[in-house]
Amino acid sequence: MKRGEKMQKILITGSNGQIGSELIEELAKKYGAKNVVGLDIVEPKESKYEFVKLDATDFEGLKKVVEKYDIGQIYHLVSLLSATGEKNPDLAWHVNMSSLKHVLDLAKEKQLMVFWPSSIAAFGPTTPRENTPQRTILEPNTMYGVTKVSGELLCNYYFIKYGVDVRSVRFPGLISWKTPPGGGTTDYAVAIFYEAIEKGYYKCFVREDTVLPMMYMPDAIRAIVELMQAKKEKIKIRTSYNLAAISFKAKDLELELKKYIDFKVDYEPDYRQKIADSWPKTIDDSAARKDWGWAHKYDLAAMTKDMYQNLVKKLKK
Numbered sequence: 001m002k003r004g005e006k007m008q009k010i011l012i013t014g015s016n017g018q019i020g021s022e023l024i025e026e027l028a029k030k031y032g033a034k035n036v037v038g039l040d041i042v043e044p045k046e047s048k049y050e051f052v053k054l055d056a057t058d059f060e061g062l063k064k065v066v067e068k069y070d071i072g073q074i075y076h077l078v079s080l081l082s083a084t085g086e087k088n089p090d091l092a093w094h095v096n097m098s099s100l101k102h103v104l105d106l107a108k109e110k111q112l113m114v115f116w117p118s119s120i121a122a123f124g125p126t127t128p129r130e131n132t133p134q135r136t137i138l139e140p141n142t143m144y145g146v147t148k149v150s151g152e153l154l155c156n157y158y159f160i161k162y163g164v165d166v167r168s169v170r171f172p173g174l175i176s177w178k179t180p181p182g183g184g185t186t187d188y189a190v191a192i193f194y195e196a197i198e199k200g201y202y203k204c205f206v207r208e209d210t211v212l213p214m215m216y217m218p219d220a221i222r223a224i225v226e227l228m229q230a231k232k233e234k235i236k237i238r239t240s241y242n243l244a245a246i247s248f249k250a251k252d253l254e255l256e257l258k259k260y261i262d263f264k265v266d267y268e269p270d271y272r273q274k275i276a277d278s279w280p281k282t283i284d285d286s287a288a289r290k291d292w293g294w295a296h297k298y299d300l301a302a303m304t305k306d307m308y309q310n311l312v313k314k315l316k317k
Helices: 020-031 059-068 082-087 090-109 142-162 187-196 217-228 250-257 272-277 287-293 300-316
Strands: 009-013 036-040 050-053 071-076 113-115 169-171 172-176 201-204 211-216 246-248 264-268
Touching: 009 020, 020 036, 020 071, 020 090, 020 142, 020 217, 059 071, 071 090, 082 090, 082 142, 082 272, 090 142, 113 217, 142 211, 142 272, 169 217, 172 187, 172 217, 187 201, 187 211, 187 250, 187 272, 187 300, 211 217, 211 300, 217 264, 217 287, 217 300, 246 250
Parallel strands: 009 036, 009 071, 036 050, 071 113, 172 211, 201 264
Antiparallel strands: 211 246
16 A cells, blocks of 8 residues: 555545445545545535546546546445346446456556455355355346356456455445445345334335345444455455355344334335345355454344434434
8 A cells, every 4th residue: 555655545436335435434534534535426415535526437537536646445336236237237237347347457557456345146046045155156146146246256367367456255235324225135124224213114125034144334344444454365265255244034123123113014025035035144254254354243233223323313413
């Protein structure tokens, strides 16, 4: 991250998104607000940081940003998510793959360090659903999943062929109170909080017995920072590390949330149920724990309490 005494800056693409909006805060806290640059296709309502409005599929535009700000690391978070991607698969492929290829090409040319998130969407119906291994069958049945598998292979290729220091984790469903649901299949676990507080009723689009791996956003942000801080020799996997925290049924979350608020839930599965049924229930992330010391902090009870308390404060403002 340094050349001589001068610290190179950090670029976060997709900086307005669920991960990006929280990651930029954490990186600014760690490295200084003047050393982070946000990039997104939509301008934020307010920003304490340098911001560039740009489509990440614009290679020349991206290159100019990297050169202008003397970027040393890119956290490339731009992506069309699972449910949204199924509505427009061509756009999902274009956005997810073109932007990643551009970032990796710039990393090769300018010796940048890259973080890119993969997902449990890389797995599919033929993947073992219990304790899903690090190395396993990757046959997704969504375009989002296809772009994640392709992205993992591309990252590994750029590491082997060009020595690009690119690092990745397969995120489970992410739960955060800071940003609203964003078109993912696991977003029922975010929407249920909003609807319970604002309406006292939630129509859940997955069955009550649907089990999916999840993670609270503070754990996810910490995982990214710790992975990027790890010594290069500790990173043994250059496709993407399995990452896990908590797995629970949709009904379990309902009951946990009802400790804080009375509300009604109807379970009416839609097309997203098929996507959920193709994903793992539990994940084996022992490689991440062994190689770079990953450990989650939030269980279902701690996550629900923190999520509810923070969201109530936010919605009452």
